[in-house]
Amino acid sequence: MKRDKPKYKKIVDAAVVVIAENGYHQAQVSKIAKEAGVADGTIYLYFKNKEDILVSVFREKMAIFVSNLQTILEKDLNTSEMLFKMIDNHFFVLHEDRHLAIVTQLELRQSGKKLRLRINEVLKEYLDLLDVILKEGIDTGELDQTMDVRLARQMVFGTIDETITSWVMNDQKYDLLKLAPEVHRLIMNGLRAR
Amino acid sequence: MKRDKPKYKKIVDAAVVVIAENGYHQAQVSKIAKEAGVADGTIYLYFKNKEDILVSVFREKMAIFVSNLQTILEKDLNTSEMLFKMIDNHFFVLHEDRHLAIVTQLELRQSGKKLRLRINEVLKEYLDLLDVILKEGIDTGELDQTMDVRLARQMVFGTIDETITSWVMNDQKYDLLKLAPEVHRLIMNGLRAR
Amino acid sequence: MKRDKPKYKKIVDAAVVVIAENGYHQAQVSKIAKEAGVADGTIYLYFKNKEDILVSVFREKMAIFVSNLQTILEKDLNTSEMLFKMIDNHFFVLHEDRHLAIVTQLELRQSGKKLRLRINEVLKEYLDLLDVILKEGIDTGELDQTMDVRLARQMVFGTIDETITSWVMNDQKYDLLKLAPEVHRLIMNGLRAR
Amino acid sequence: MKRDKPKYKKIVDAAVVVIAENGYHQAQVSKIAKEAGVADGTIYLYFKNKEDILVSVFREKMAIFVSNLQTILEKDLNTSEMLFKMIDNHFFVLHEDRHLAIVTQLELRQSGKKLRLRINEVLKEYLDLLDVILKEGIDTGELDQTMDVRLARQMVFGTIDETITSWVMNDQKYDLLKLAPEVHRLIMNGLRAR
């Protein structure tokens, strides 16, 4: 499997760095190859084309979020705790990899429609897990029984996303992790049964 | 003042149409010129460069949101009512101009970092007005006294934005306006004093 | 009409020179542009793509052969005389433009299948006129009544073509024009009624 | 001698198949290697470079024509009979190996000048034998004493070549072998003493 080979990972990581430091439109294949320490042509032994590199970046990195979230789901937590863990984890991963934060929040959004659709497919897996949490919360009576799950999901994700984007745009100069409890409170207030 | 001349407006409107119908990356200057019914070179009598056209698009159209929001602020409404009017107005404008919705929610986000920063400057005026509403709500005791205004603003805007983007991505096939009350309820639940 | 503009002709002529001097596979668009004294991009104001340049070269130059042959057909000549004029004209044109001779006999034949099909369409016009001459000769009894016109045409064109190609491959070091009577005699011997 | 090893022949045959089925410009070394069932690098143990493969294809296959023609020359035949056998043999070999016909008549002609010169060297052996037949015919008085041997050879080969190419281009959909007598008659009419 190509994805397990060391050069595959090296190229994906190089792409994150190059995109973060140069911007999406200045991330030429040759720059990524140089950063990865391979020849231009080597890229094409592991990726079909440039778009494939970018989708892979998103897929590989998003896998971390999804896998963490699955671990959270398996624990014996109530909905509020799960949502907190989710927010905290989301913030934590991007807080730890600042290059990745720039890429996911700013640069990858500049991609064309086609690429964005493929990115959304990957994102869907994550949002589906969020739906599971929300539905469970509604079932157990922790969350408002009358609300629309899709809208609730958009509110949760929209708030998280907007918070992180804002942090990235302010050059990550304050502590994102400290915002987790407050974001969690805002969200829970919005969703809680009453 | 150039901005008042008829060709200026014609070019801005042409840009919205061309971007919506062709996508950001297929919106060449020559296409915009053709749609506006002027020669390529004429564009440069009214705009410094291509980026200037796009910023102008955003500035001219955002002015509608800002001006509407100012009118709302001047009315004698409580915070919850104001937020509802704001959400409803935001939804209404984009509901009425589907080209514009595509441009603001999808296409313009594909622009480079530099352009995005300039767009954010324009957006700031709108967000500042939102801050005014929120602060007033906190002062009057309608909203939670302990919450961070910046986070609250991100939650409000993030939820609205995510809802609209989701609607656009689903080809605007359901009625966005009908979602306003539910979105308002979710947001108010999150912000309300308790 | 683009084909009448001076730059169109300049580019076509430049292409002939560049291909003749550098070979088909070394005739880059930028080289042709330089030879024509225009910018690379200018090429694309007059031609759809590189293939279009090459087809145009063939079409423009082949037009000379066709037009000359039409003039010959209009004269009051017998079949033998017409065939001689045709051979002589064919030799003469390529004798006068040695670059063109290299291009048509050697370089253009290296083009891919798609381009070759388009070239053959152009060539067809010329071969159709040859068919007219041959059919007329058969009707008037000058040529062998029993022979297959298609084969006869292939023999006439194959002989002419092979003779010129051989001359070009020998660096055009002998006088091609002097071969016309002998080639004519060979061909007429093959076709003549007996 | 490398040429006798089984892998050498396997690679040459693979090249014919790959070129015929994919076209000259799509006949990558790696494709030939795959078809031959060897690794890419193995090719370079038997051939200096890609051009060497292609020249070898032509040399190996042309050897069949030459050897057959030599057999014909050794028989006790008059010139007309020899020319018929030659035409018939030429048609027969390509009629039997349709891949080879495509390669020699269409694909290999797309090669660059350098390769074409080397191919012509190989072809020379065949044309020299044709010269022998023609000179003998002139000596014995069967053929026209006054004609130029080189031109005569070009007429014979040009006619044969043009006929086969035409047949290949028409997807080999009529019976090439049946054309031999008529082609022979046309040629003999051209060459015969009178």
Next chain:
DNA sequence: TATGAATGAGCGTTCATTCAT
């Protein structure tokens, strides 16, 4: 001998911007 992963030079085409008319 045989392998096949790695190399890296090379090129057609687009499009924002200019400027002579």
Next chain:
DNA sequence: CATGAATGAACGCTCATTCAT
């Protein structure tokens, strides 16, 4: 003011060849 022909820089991808194993 308005035009639109001309400019030229910039880049993703292929594939013949090499060489460590």
